[in-house]
Amino acid sequence: MDERVASLIPFYLNRTLAPEEEEAVEAALLKDNVMREEFFRWLEVKRGFDAAGRAFGEAGASGDPARFAAKLRKRSTLYIPLRRASARYLRIPAWAWQPAAVLIVALQIVALGLFIAGIHLDQKEGYRGLSVSGAAAAEAVQTYNVIFEPEATEREIRTLLLAYRAQFAEGPNRIGLYRVRFTDPDPEKLERFQREPIVQFMERNL
Amino acid sequence: MTTGKAHPDLPLVEAILRGEEDAMREVYTRYAREVWVFLRHHLGDPDLCAEIRDDVFTEAWRSASKFRGEGSLKSWIFGIARHRALDVMGRGRAWVPLEDAAEAAPAGDPERQALRREAVEEFNRALRALDEDHRSVLLMAFVGGLSYAEIGRALGCPEGTIKTRVFYARRKLRELMPEQGHG
Incomplete structure (x- = not known):
């Protein structure tokens, strides 16, 4: 044979x-x-x-596509926002992306210029601090120890942090733990962050 | 073998990347049952398998940008399913014996039904006794209907390895199973 x-x-x-x-x-x-x-x-x-x-039978084998889609919709705040077919008409046409990109870059340059000009003005007037006092600002920032799911990609993590206005402060260490700084530590937001599918563990770093 | 060119599934994946809900529903409708059966052979517990199946499709949706279109969407999804099954098995989640599956066997002559149930149980026992590598290859071929090239891509192995695994899986099954019909 x-x-x-x-x-x-x-x-x-x-x-x-x-x-x-x-x-x-x-x-x-x-x-x-x-x-x-x-x-x-x-x-x-x-x-x-x-x-x-x-x-094995049929019960539950094929799942329910509508229920699954609803589940995805709940989880879609950070990854790919799901759109229904009717939303296709709202999509930006391909030809509009180039002028839009040029406009965004131009606006960023203007914003940066205004920001730099603002710093100079502040210095001239002897202004040194932020709009809130140093102590109050420190109080507003909270640091958390976070471990992400091992399969989470760097892009996913960065997108997540961006969405929650958080930044890496340190890490990862040997067990994959990061220190993440939240500049807007609203308890409801933090709780939502903890429930994100790529967040495996999270605790306040005191 | 149909390999090398971009797969016709690519437009569907592009639609998922654009966030079109209908595209993801289409993928789920096409493959949910096969993925569930695949998981069922690996993990046993039907409810756990339904939960993991939905995780597999969520993962596919999240990482759709990683699909390169070199193989089929189905083989890519089965690759994810196998990873998830290994993950769950590694964590030692409860295993419910497959024998309960025979309860759902079609009605008919009770004696014939009992024989059929026995044959299914025998087959499932033999399948579970295989190494995971060998079991996955057979499952992908007979449950997923994947070609050897697609199985190779799903498992990250050369095609020759898949054929060798098929050979050893068959030899092992022959040792484990009495020569009798199934189904």
Whole structure:
């Protein structure tokens, strides 16, 4: 028996072979009794899978696409915002991206210029602090120890931090723990952050 | 073998990346049952499998940008499912024997039904006795209907390795299973 051809039998049965491979299997089946026996053993395995699949029943097997989509919608605040088909008409046309990008960069340059000019003005007037006192600002910032899910990508983590106006303060250490600084530590927001799918662990760093 | 060119699933993945809910529903509708059966053979507990199945599709949705279109979307999803199954098995979550599955066998002559149930139990026991590597290859072929090239991509192995695993899986099953029909 040609082992190379014999190894194709399961894929002949699941109909994923290329035509020339199918022909090779069929030719071997015609002339080789041992190959035919092997074919029937594989057929038995296939029937075993089919029977087991049927015996598992249908209850809950296929899930409910609508319920799943609803679940995704709940979790879509940070990843890809899900849109219904009707929202397609609101999409920005491709040709508009280039002028939009130029406009955004120009606005950023203007904003940076105004910011620098503002600093100079402050210095001239002898202004040194932020709009809130140093103590109050320190109080507003809170640091947390956070461990992210191992499969979370750097991009996902950064997007998450951006969305919550948080920054890395330190880390990761050997166990993958980060110190994350929240500049806007609203308790409700923090609780939501803790429930994010890529956050595995979170505690206040006192 | 149909390999090398961009897969026809790519537009569907692009729609997911654009955040189109209908696209994700379509993927779920197409593959949810097969993924559930795959997980069921690995993990046993039907409720746990339903939970993990939804995790698999959530993961697919989250990391859709990683799909390169070199293989099929299905093989990519089965790759995620296998990772999740290994993860759950590694954490030692409770395993519910598959024998309860036979309760759902179709009605008919009680004697025939009992024989059929016995055959299914025998088959499931033999399958569980296989190494995870071998079991996954058979499951991907017979439950997922994947080609050997697609299984290779899902498992990150060369095609030759998949064929070797198929060979050893069959040999082991032959040792474990009496020669009788199933189904």
